Amino acid sequence: MxxxxxxxxxxxxxxxxxxxxxxxxxxxxxxxxxxxxxxxxxxxxxxxxxxxxxxxxxxxxxxxxxxxxxxxxxxxxxxxxxxxxxxxxxxxxxxxxxxxxxxxxxxxxxxxxxxxxxxxxxxxxxxxxxxxxxxxxxxxxxxxxxxxxxxxxxxxxxxxxxxxxxxxxxxYNGPFDGHHDRPVTPWSKHELGEVADGHYTVPLGKAVIRRPGAAVTVLAYGTMVYVAEAAAGEAGIDAEIIDLRTLLPLDLETIVASVKKTGRCVVVHEATLTSGFGAELSALVQENCFYHLEAPVARVAGWDTPYPHAQEWDYFPGPARVGRALVETLEA
Missing domain, CATH: 3.40.50.970 (Thiamin diphosphate (ThDP)-binding fold, Pyr/PP domains)
Structure with missing residues (x-):
């Protein structure tokens, strides 16, 4: 990166x-x-x-x-x-x-x-x-x-x-195991990909589907894209994972099309839960997909607390926490 x-x-x-x-x-x-x-x-x-x-x-x-x-x-x-x-x-x-x-x-x-x-x-x-x-x-x-x-x-x-x-x-530095005292998790070993030489652009305001699926839509960005992929894989859930890439302007069209297809949605971000960007995403999904939803929109995020130095890796939404949200959303 x-x-x-x-x-x-x-x-x-x-x-x-x-x-x-x-x-x-x-x-x-x-x-x-x-x-x-x-x-x-x-x-x-x-x-x-x-x-x-x-x-x-x-x-x-x-x-x-x-x-x-x-x-x-x-x-x-x-x-x-x-x-x-x-x-x-x-x-x-x-x-x-x-x-x-x-x-x-x-x-x-x-x-x-x-x-x-x-x-x-x-x-x-x-x-x-x-x-x-x-x-x-x-x-x-x-x-x-x-x-x-x-x-x-x-x-x-x-x-x-x-x-x-x-x-x-x-x-920043590609595959990341978090800390030498912690076991390497599957999502931390994800290859981040090659980069083309020269000039090219990726359009602002356009999301991308990283993992097609039919059971539930996961909205994520940044590091949480890899956490979501690992959670879906470990839980064996056919999740469609959308990498938002740009939060403003937001690619609402891609989000709505996916949620209307799956009928379920889980939002994942690292920031504090209350008033985080996931709240806006949840509201938009509810406003635009209400009659297609089979379960409430779920959010998985950081704690509502000042950033905890000693509990950093518990504060992050990890594959286990995201996986539980996926299972609960499917069972709702």
Missing amino acids: IEAIRDAMDVSMARDSQVIVFGEDVGFFGGVFRCTQGLQAKYGKSRCFDAPISEAGIVGSAIGMAAYGLKPCVEVQFADYVYPAYDQIVSEAARLRYRSNGDFTCPIVVRMPTGGGIFGGQTHSQSPEALFTHVSGLKVVVPSNPHDAKGLLIAAIEDPDPVIFLEPKRL
Whole structure:
């Protein structure tokens, strides 16, 4: 995933001199996860550079640059650090096109590592996607594999509006066993796939069916796609698993077609349950598929608690917890 994200920025910078990359430690150091490694050496300090430790400054500067024709792709080192920049994103980036009556656009991308899995504790492990899906004017992307990550990031950089690009940390380095003290689970060994060379895009706002099925629809994104696949396999359930890829705009057409076919739906995400994006998905499924549903829509998510460092792997929806939800939904 890291290589795919880096390649997306490389391809975009090579094609368009207006694309610039900056953020905390992204220049000489190459980013805390090395996603920008080599870009400064290749394109120079004027197009890939380090910024002060000021998320509001990073995003605010990017908005001003975008208004004057540049295409900034900025990195917030962890999604947990985005809150100082939230006002800039919500009050400025998301509204610039509308408040200027189309005279200005805001073609920025805000990249952020999201979610847990590295024992980073409460301030390096949050999943704040719902805070951005509530904001009109933004696009929100969460890739689950390297091929999609590259294509979606290039599409985001080329998009004329602001895109929040959330990168699941557990997928950064491919197969991931979570922790050396824990047994390797089937979903952690999933091959994440190859990535094509050169320029290509994956359309924003289009989901994909990762696993066809007829018994129940599972809606997931990011790391949870692999958890859902493992849960369905271990439980022996013919589940249709949809990888949303883009949360805003949402591919409601694909979701509705699947749920009307299966009659059942389970939503899985890593973030806290209450007011998480799964609540919006559940409401949309109920509104659009009510007469086709054979059981209530189920949600499997993180706990309603500050992120638990010591209980990280119990906090995540794992295959066992998702599997129980699938079985209960089929039996309802």
